[in-house]
Amino acid sequence: NAGVTQTPKFQVLKTGQSMTLQCAQDMNHEYMSWYRQDPGMGLRLIHYSVGAGITDQGEVPNGYNVSRSTTEDFPLRLLSAAPSQTSVYFCASRPTGRTNEKLFFGSGTQLSVL
Amino acid sequence: GENVEQHPSTLSVQEGDSAVIKCTYSDSASNYFPWYKQELGKRPQLIIDIRSNVGEKKDQRIAVTLNKTAKHFSLHITETQPEDSAVYFCASSTDSWGKLQFGAGTQVVVTP
Numbered sequence: 282n283a284g285v286t287q288t289p290k291f292q293v294l295k296t297g298q299s300m301t302l303q304c305a306q307d308m309n310h311e312y313m314s315w316y317r318q319d320p321g322m323g324l325r326l327i328h329y330s331v332g333a334g335i336t337d338q339g340e341v342p343n344g345y346n347v348s349r350s351t352t353e354d355f356p357l358r359l360l361s362a363a364p365s366q367t368s369v370y371f372c373a374s375r376p377t378g379r380t381n382e383k384l385f386f387g388s389g390t391q392l393s394v395l
Numbered sequence: 396g397e398n399v400e401q402h403p404s405t406l407s408v409q410e411g412d413s414a415v416i417k418c419t420y421s422d423s424a425s426n427y428f429p430w431y432k433q434e435l436g437k438r439p440q441l442i443i444d445i446r447s448n449v450g451e452k453k454d455q456r457i458a459v460t461l462n463k464t465a466k467h468f469s470l471h472i473t474e475t476q477p478e479d480s481a482v483y484f485c486a487s488s489t490d491s492w493g494k495l496q497f498g499a500g501t502q503v504v505v506t507p
Binding site: 321322323324325326329339340371380381383384386387388389 | 401427429440441444484488495497499
């Protein structure tokens with residue numbers, strides 16, 4: 282199994298541009314999520330999904346959209362990038378929506394918005 | 396919602412010494428407390444977790460303790476080695492289908 286795969290690894294955007302961060306998992310996990318990691322602020326939940334067709338907001342959802350059309354994929358869309366969205370983004374999955382299960386993280390995407 | 400505070404933010408220890416990281420949580424209904432380790436440039440990985448019906452759990456050189464009355468839990472690393480240098484995150488959740496709340500992280504540096 283490849284686990285959780287994120288692309289791209291690095292991205293530079295100009296303010297106002299849009300882009301999609303890709304996330305795919307091959308473990309048949311029901312639960313997928315997106316976190317952003319900023320210095321001194323830990324991992325903050327952006328959006329999550331407990332199954333195909335079901336998404337919900339996390340702690341910091343503004344400026345981001347998600348969809349879950351298949352079990353495997355959970356893309357994160359930045360609608361109009363802002364410098365405040367400069368961060369490292371991690372996709373994570375686990376077998377079900379139950380929080381007492383191990384989270385499997387992708388390798389991360391380092392995003393810079395100029 | 397749940398709030399998790401983690402201390403210290405940085406910790407420097409001599410190789411072979413012990414390291415202790417403490418987290419406090421706000422919601423008394425929290426019942427699951429995992430710890431994730433993130434090496435430089437890598438993804439976070441689960442190293443140990445504890446549930447509210449257990450007071451202590453050990454796995455080789457790492458252990459986690461939970462004090463439900465005081466609402467805090469701690470990570471203990473004994474006989475530290477250079478490969479223990481990393482950022483450690485604590486987390487907690489309040490129910491089976493809720494959201495996992497992470498602490499801000501502790502940068503641990505083990506010096507030879």
